[in-house]
Amino acid sequence: MNEYKIFSLEEENLDVVLLTSIDDPYFILDDIYNELKSLRGSSFSIVLDLLLRNGYSFNRFALINYDSQGKHDSKIINTRDVSEMAKSQVRKYLIRNRRYLDESSLSDRIKNFILSA
Numbered sequence: 001m002n003e004y005k006i007f008s009l010e011e012e013n014l015d016v017v018l019l020t021s022i023d024d025p026y027f028i029l030d031d032i033y034n035e036l037k038s039l040r041g042s043s044f045s046i047v048l049d050l051l052l053r054n055g056y057s058f059n060r061f062a063l064i065n066y067d068s069q070g071k072h073d074s075k076i077i078n079t080r081d082v083s084e085m086a087k088s089q090v091r092k093y094l095i096r097n098r099r100y101l102d103e104s105s106l107s108d109r110i111k112n113f114i115l116s117a
């Protein structure tokens with residue numbers, strides 16, 4: 001199983017990365033940087049979606065800023081600061097790839113909400 005899925009929203013000039021593993025995201029941030037630096041250059045930002053790990057809590061999204069050496073800093077961002085298009089892409093992906101929901105730590109109530117929203 002992959003540890004993450006990248007959604008490149010060209011119309012928003014934004015990459016949203018859904019963490020599909022419940023492992024600590026800091027273990028895969030270098031992998032994400034290496035995958036995206038050929039497309040985005042050495043300095044760029046991503047939005048990390050931790051839905052499968054954190055649910056709909058205040059810390060669902062984190063902004064990761066990479067510098068030219070691949071080092072990063074992060075901060076929690078408000079759900080309202082992430083476009084509905086990005087959230088919709090994640091939801092559609094989870095519906096098509098339900099195993100991620102099934103294997104997540106989310107409650108059945110949240111899983112059903114995602115599938116029926």
